[in-house]
Ligand SMILES: NC(=O)C1=CN([C@@H]2O[C@H](COP(=O)(O)OP(=O)(O)OC[C@H]3O[C@@H](n4cnc5c(N)ncnc54)[C@H](O)[C@@H]3O)[C@@H](O)[C@H]2O)C=CC1
């Protein structure tokens with residue numbers, strides 16, 4: 001049994017629970033997600049680098065932000081308004097002896113995205129790693145129930161914001177720097193109750209493959225991660241309790257994923273260990289989908 005299985009023992013599934021606002025709050029979850037493992041001992045893979053992680057206050061982004069700090073990177077976090085989660089993450093990052101800055105605001109606003117990048121470069125002097133990870137979702141039974149407002153908001157936050165951050169970051173990046181995007185298993189298998197969300201995740205896959213080709217000649221690598229069912233605030237904040245009943249237990253590995261399952265794959269994509277990878281996606285889904 002892995003350390004993660006021992007710590008979480010969620011092979012019976014999650015206890016369905018609801019939060020009344022999105023983004024959800026990690027400290028209100030029972031059990032709280034596992035975002036850090038003792039088995040991840042930093043070895044300076046990102047020493048002196050500067051990383052910006054959107055959605056880095058909680059869930060997958062928090063795990064990645066702390067993992068990068070353990071590897072020696074200074075970290076900036078963009079998030080909407082979950083200030084308690086963000087402060088807790090900042091405190092943990094600073095325990096690693098690196099700097100952390102918090103940038104609260106709505107990434108649907110293009111000027112906010114450009115300002116965050118400028119603030120990061122001003123404060124830290126450079127930007128080496130951009131993790132485009134923040135997202136939202138709303139369950140609807142049918143495509144005909146998706147309002148124009150929901151469709152626009154989901155694309156604004158999940159896809160257009162990633163494009164804004166990418167455009168803002170590239171002028172500050174050089175050979176060896178990396179861009180990383182969070183997609184979803186849903187982009188590969190479809191999801192009839194998250195059609196707009198799933199479409200944004202498909203757009204991200206196409207975007208990564210295209211930008212990777214553009215930036216290869218500059219030595220800037222562009223990759224992504226496609227998580228499966230992961231126990232994060234997004235779940236109680238957006239999925240009805242009946243959809244949480246079987247969350248992750250039908251995966252071949254028999255449990256929901258945890259944010260901590262993402263740390264070392266995101267470290268790999270940010271570091272020299274993946275020097276010959278670009279335009280690729282790593283699938284973290286307990287074996288629920290096996291392809292590229
Ligand atoms: N939890 C899961 O089962 C899966 C999650 N993912 C993806 O993982 C990524 C991270 O999500 P989780 O860690 O699951 O949840 P989370 O709720 O911890 O993270 C979502 C983040 O997005 C940020 N955010 C949302 N709207 C924003 C806005 N308008 N402006 C600024 N920030 C905003 C929130 O502040 C939050 O930090 C997302 O891209 C999600 O689509 C993909 C597949 C499965």
Ligand SMILES: CC(=O)C(C)=O
Pocket residue numbers: 137184185186227228229234
């Ligand atoms: C699989 C997936 O993307 C969610 C959020 O459920």
